[in-house]
Amino acid sequence: MRDGGRISAAIEILGDLEVRRRPVQDALKDWGLTHRFAGSKDRNAIGGLVYDVLRRRASLAAIMGAETPRALVFAAYALMWRRGLEGLVAACDPEDRHAPKAPDADEAQRLSAGMIPEEAPDHVRADLPEWLMPSFRRVFGEGVVGEGQALASRAGVDLRVNTLKATREEVLGLLEGLGAAATPWSPIGLRIAAGEGDEKAPHVVSELAYKRGLYEIQDEGSQIASLIAAAGGAKTVVDLCAGGGGKSLALAAALGPAARIHAYDNDKRRFGDILDRVARAGADSIAIVEPGAGDPLARLDGTADLVIVDAPCTGTGTWRRRPDAKWRLAPGALDMRVRQQAEVLDRAARLVRPGGRICYVTCSLLPEENEDRIAAFVGGRQDFSVADASGIWKEATGTELPDGIAVKVGGGRALRLTPRRTDTDGFFIAVLHRRG
Template sequence: MKTGGRLQAAIEVLDDVEKHRRPVADALKDWGLAHRFAGSGDRTAIGSLAFDALRRKASNAWIMGEGSARAAVLATYALTWGQGLAGLEAALADPHAPKPLTKRERERLAADPEAVLAEAPDAVRADVPEWLAPSLASLWGERMVEEGQALADRATVDLRVNTLKGDRARAIAALAELGATASPLSPVGLRLPDLAPTAKPPHVPSEAAYQEGLVEIQDEGSQIAALVAGPRPGERVLDLCAGGGGKSLAMAATMGNRGAIFAYDTDKRRFGDFRDRAARAGTSIVELRPPVAGGDALIDLEGSIDCVFVDAPCTGTGTWRRRPDAKWRLRPNALDARMKDQDHVLDEAARFAGSRARIVYVTCSVLREENEDRVAAFLARHDGWRLADPLARLAPETAVVLSSFVGARDGVGPCLRLTPAGAGTDGFFAAVLEREDVA
């Protein structure tokens, strides 16, 4: 396919997303099944156009004066991808391309986008849903636009070195052809170079370092959240919302594969191929605890856990770089539902905590309503708990690196908060709660 055909395909995909209000990944998959002539390079380029158009859906609509899929794709190719008006018109000369530019579209694309956006509301400039702008403004103040724009960028590709199989130097050497380098915050993190918009990303699972269990794909923020838990060899850890188990594997490595980790999730399908991943990683201390119909799969763990790790269900606002379509599907009722879930799972965590235990509360959300507010609500409901320093169990050199991301807000603190603008990671929040009688 030539560029013009790819532009048309991206428009069709976005029209499908808007019409059926479904994830863009599903729409892209169905488009590929219906157009089997498209090669892998075509599908990569079409997907990149669609995702980048969604990342900046609001600002594209403001620049173009309309919010159609066509306008979004044209603006993405000409402006975000830097092809300019001339490059776009050349692409539109293809017989399979969208219709030629109208006079109005040409005028819009020829204008200085920065000057046009200077007149836009902050929610548009930040590319965030209008209904969430007041909450984000109260959180970030004058930095809201900067933070929102960083959430609209592409995500980095980060890897975690599995210290059960080797160290970071060995992993960097093994992935030299991919250009892997040490990531800036996590002591076990690697980062791959950014790619051009149409470049096909490397298939990390095909690398020997991945197949041998030396590395796992994991955002640096997620790595740090697992490190904050600070599990020691021999401890008993409950990963209460384990999902695919990535943080359980990370904690098992931190523990030197000594102790016990119980991984639970309300939907056992989320475990996926966890057993294969654990075997590849050389991890033997993680025990999956799927839900039991009509019973309590965790009743034997009550009051016996040293660290209850709560990677709480949330809106996922911190992952908008990876899931930009979810940003525009999010509604207030979904936030309300997640807050109720978070309160429930925190109350559950207290049930399993031993006399000297800690609860590590983590979300991949940037919203105060899901983070500090939920911690404050837990402390109001439960006597005998307090907030602890989230960096206390990290190596001193790592704690120093992360210290600028820890602070108190509205009387709730200290907590760890990471964002793409400040940390270069996905958005993550972490708070450590401990018994007040723990010395």
């Protein structure tokens, strides 16, 4: 396919999303199944255009004075992909029957200017849903636009070296040809930088090093959360919302074979391919606890040195990778997540022994899901206190604490990682000690 056909395909897929309001991955998959002539490079380019539009939908619409799929894709191709008006006009070649019509006079003028109108409100400049601006402004204040813009950028591919099988230096050598580099904060992380335009990210799961279990795909922020949870050691661990097992695998490597990690999730469908991942990693210390009749974790009540709560949340911190979720999130979903977070914290409290700890983690930037939940939890209990997670940072990472990520809550300090401040996904990390 030529670029004109790719542009038309992106316009078609975004139109489908408007009508059917479904996850973008489903729309892209269905388009590929009905257009089998499109090769992998074509599908990658089309998906890249669609995702970039969703990352910056509000600001692109302001530039174009329209929110139609055509206007948004034109703006993404000309401005985000740096093809310019001239490149867009060339792509809209009238001799290419798959290409859209060339930009009209108004579209051409707007693309040439390429400017967000001065009167555009902050939620447009930040590419954030308007209804969430009070929450984001409460966290970031005058820096909200910059934080939103960073959250609307592309993310690289982050890998966690499996130290049960290899060192970072060994895996760096194996992936040198892919452009892998050491992550700035995690001592066990690698990053392959995000490409521009239609540049394709390397297929890291096809590498023999991956098949041998030498690394896992895991955002650096998630790696840091696992390292902070593991700091201080633990023998009995419960991963209460294990899902696919990313943090269980990281904890198995960080804590070593002497620890026993009980990976549980109340919906077994979320386990996905966890058994294959555990086997590939050689993480023999992980035991999968399936949901079932009664309470499968009851036998562990009051025994855990560490309970990690990767709490269900809105996922606002992952919008670089899942930009369609940004525009589909509704207030009711936030309310539901807040209730679930309170419930899972209460369950964690019954599991942890006196003198043990809970590590509460979300991939959210919203205070309602983070410091509000921690403040409410410790406010209602005299047996838990908030540790100074910022003091654990250096022990866990070997680096100095970045500016602006410490969050005062409940007499202690939690951490908030963001794309702008740490170049990671958005994460909130709080460590709660149960008094002995």
